[in-house]
Amino acid sequence: MLQTETKSSLYASKLIQQTNYSAxxxxxxxxxxxxxxxxxxxxxxxxxxxxxxxxFRRNDFTQVQIPYKTALQVFDACKDDIYSMLKINSxxxxxxxxxxxxxxxxxxxxQILVFSIIKEKMQQVANLLLQIQQYVPFKQLxxxxxxxxxxxxEYQDVLRKKIYKSEIATYKEIGxxxxxxxxxxxxxxFQNFEQQxxxxxxxxxxxxxxxxxxxxxxxxxxxxxxxxxxxxxxxDLQTQEKLVSLDERVEEAMDxxxxxxxxxxxxxxxxxxxxxxxxxxxxxxxxRKHQKQTEQLKAKxxxxxxxxxxxxxxxxxxLLKQIGLHNNEIERIQSSAMQxxxxxxxxxxxLKRMKERTRIQNFIIGDAKSTxxxxxxxxxxxxxxxxxxxxxxxxxxxxxxSERAMxxxxxxxxxxxxxxxxxKKKYGADLPVNYxxxxxxxQGDNHERIEKILSVKKKNPHDILPSLTELYDIDMKQQNxxxxxxxxxxxxxxxxxxxxxxxxxxxxxxx
Numbered sequence: 382m383l384q385t386e387t388k389s390s391l392y393a394s395k396l397i398q399q400t401n402y403s404a405x406x407x408x409x410x411x412x413x414x415x416x417x418x419x420x421x422x423x424x425x426x427x428x429x430x431x432x433x434x435x436x437f438r439r440n441d442f443t444q445v446q447i448p449y450k451t452a453l454q455v456f457d458a459c460k461d462d463i464y465s466m467l468k469i470n471s472x473x474x475x476x477x478x479x480x481x482x483x484x485x486x487x488x489x490x491x492q493i494l495v496f497s498i499i500k501e502k503m504q505q506v507a508n509l510l511l512q513i514q515q516y517v518p519f520k521q522l523x524x525x526x527x528x529x530x531x532x533x534x535e536y537q538d539v540l541r542k543k544i545y546k547s548e549i550a551t552y553k554e555i556g557x558x559x560x561x562x563x564x565x566x567x568x569x570x571f572q573n574f575e576q577q578x579x580x581x582x583x584x585x586x587x588x589x590x591x592x593x594x595x596x597x598x599x600x601x602x603x604x605x606x607x608x609x610x611x612x613x614x615x616x617d618l619q620t621q622e623k624l625v626s627l628d629e630r631v632e633e634a635m636d637x638x639x640x641x642x643x644x645x646x647x648x649x650x651x652x653x654x655x656x657x658x659x660x661x662x663x664x665x666x667x668x669r670k671h672q673k674q675t676e677q678l679k680a681k682x683x684x685x686x687x688x689x690x691x692x693x694x695x696x697x698x699x700l701l702k703q704i705g706l707h708n709n710e711i712e713r714i715q716s717s718a719m720q721x722x723x724x725x726x727x728x729x730x731x732l733k734r735m736k737e738r739t740r741i742q743n744f745i746i747g748d749a750k751s752t753x754x755x756x757x758x759x760x761x762x763x764x765x766x767x768x769x770x771x772x773x774x775x776x777x778x779x780x781x782x783s784e785r786a787m788x789x790x791x792x793x794x795x796x797x798x799x800x801x802x803x804x805k806k807k808y809g810a811d812l813p814v815n816y817x818x819x820x821x822x823x824q825g826d827n828h829e830r831i832e833k834i835l836s837v838k839k840k841n842p843h844d845i846l847p848s849l850t851e852l853y854d855i856d857m858k859q860q861n862x863x864x865x866x867x868x869x870x871x872x873x874x875x876x877x878x879x880x881x882x883x884x885x886x887x888x889x890x891x892x
Contacts, residue, residue, distance in 0.1 A: 408513065416509045420518045422465050423503045427528040429462035430496050434536055437492055446486035452476045466499050468786030478790055489540040489804040496533045497799035498790055500526060500730070526730075530800075534726030537802045541722060544804065545715045551835050552711060556704035558839050561876050563700055567693050568879040571886065574689060578682050585678055589671040596667055600660050690886055697887060707834050714831055722802050729800045 436455045441447060447455070456463060456472035469475050479491050479498075503526050510519040793799070854860055867875075 413513050416506065416513055417515060417518065419506045420510050420515065420522050423506050424521055424525050426466060426499055426503055427525055427532055429459070429466060430499060430529060430532060432462055433459045433495065446488045447492060448486055449476055452487055466502065467790060468782060470783050474783070474787060478787060481794070489544065490802065492540065493533060493537050493802060493804065494794070494799070496529065496536065498793055500529050500533065501793050501799050503529065530726065530730045534723055537722060537726060537804055538719065541719055541802075541804050545719070548711065548715070548831060548835060551838055552708065555835065555838050559700060559704060563697065564876070564879040564883045567883055570689065571882070574686065581678060581682070585674060589674070592671070593667060596663060600663065690889065693883070694887060711831050711834065714828060718828055726800060726802065733798070
């Protein structure tokens with residue numbers, strides 16, 4: 382029962398190199414029974430893998446990658462099934478084996494890797510059943526392998542659809558973020574316009590008030606009253622009165638006085654009336670000038686506001702087109718990648734088996750030809766079981782069964798002979814010096830195009846956690862690094878307010 386996996390390769394090489402059936406009789410019966418038992422265990426592998434898959438999905442509450450604690454829960458729930466197929470008896474070993482990037486999570490590819498490794502072990506057991514001439518179990522196990530391949534294809538499709546749905550949701554969130562930025566930008570522009578508008582109106586009012594005060598001060602001076610003079614006739618009568626009074630012509634002087642008394646009173650009233658009209662006329666002219674200036678300013682402000690609204694509407698229409706610009710492209714790339722992965726899952730395993738079968742057939746035919754041509758040479762070149770055993774790699778007998786199983790799994794993972802679907806991908810990461818392009822990029826998956834489009838996604842203001850040294854400048858003054866102290870509800874209300882304001886402006890432009 383010890384070192385089954387190591388012995389299987391030895392027995393397989395023995396069977397392939399012999400042209401008769403003597404090697405089968407030389408195999409230990411315990412080994413044959415163990416291979417048959419493993420074949421019976423793996424017959425139910427599709428159902429066991431389905432149970433593991435259900436546990437993965439049942440424990441995946443947040444629809445994200447599987448963390449360490451969740452992986453331990455899955456292992457505990459399916460411990461018997463996992464141990465029977467992978468010979469791993471520890472949840473920690475299970476997680477460490479399949480967490481290839483050591484990030485503390487089993488991502489989508491690493492979850493599929495669990496089932497791919499089980500399928501590879503099933504293929505190894507199927508080859509051993511074929512070599513020990515157990516054809517019926519071999520055929521049944523190959524049927525189970527194909528069923529598991531179909532299930533793996535469905536599993537990766539479910540995970541891929543989940544990622545693609547999140548990508549579409551992220552793209553929509555980016556569109557909403559652009560709209561929020563647009564609303565905020567034009568809300569600030571309109572607020573600045575309103576402030577400038579009030580400043581210009583207040584400045585004009587103050588300027589007009591100063592002009593009115595200056596006019597009143599000017600009109601209050603005595604020099605302004607001298608600009609309206611009495612009639613020339615009044616001056617002539619006053620002169621004649623003085624002349625006749627000097628000649629002692631009293632009667633004539635009294636006649637002039639009576640006539641002047643009425644005339645002076647009327648002239649005084651006339652001058653006062655003319656002066657008042659003159660002052661009112663100048664004030665009216667200034668008020669008409671101020672009113673004209675006010676109307677011109679209002680017309681200019683309304684024109685500027687209309688220009689801003691026209692620019693708002695134009696950019697809004699462009700933005701609406703930009704938001705959905707890449708939607709069809711993303712869906713096309715996703716659909717193409719999904720169909721390619723399904724074809725790969727359906728055909729790659731069978732193609733690899735056909736290639737391996739062809740290789741073995743050519744080896745057997747070549748070996749048979751060399752036996753017919755030179756039997757003695759074939760007998761000399763034949764390798765005995767003992768020679769193969771001594772030349773083959775063996776693990777120390779002191780290693781436990783679990784350690785040997787883990788070593789075999791690591792070998793399978795290192796060989797990468799299993800089907801890789803490349804579900805989880807990253808774009809724009811810092812590349813190491815020895816970077817080699819990923820196969821999905823070489824094959825022209827174009828998924829990096831989607832990742833580049835989604836790379837503009839903003840972080841939540843509450844998720845920004847700057848370092849302590851970035852909080853203050855060289856003068857120990859607090860800097861604004863984009864984080865906020867407002868609650869999420871306050872931010873939502875603020876965005877809705879800006880959105881409503883801009884939509885009202887857009888409605889005004891349609892009327």
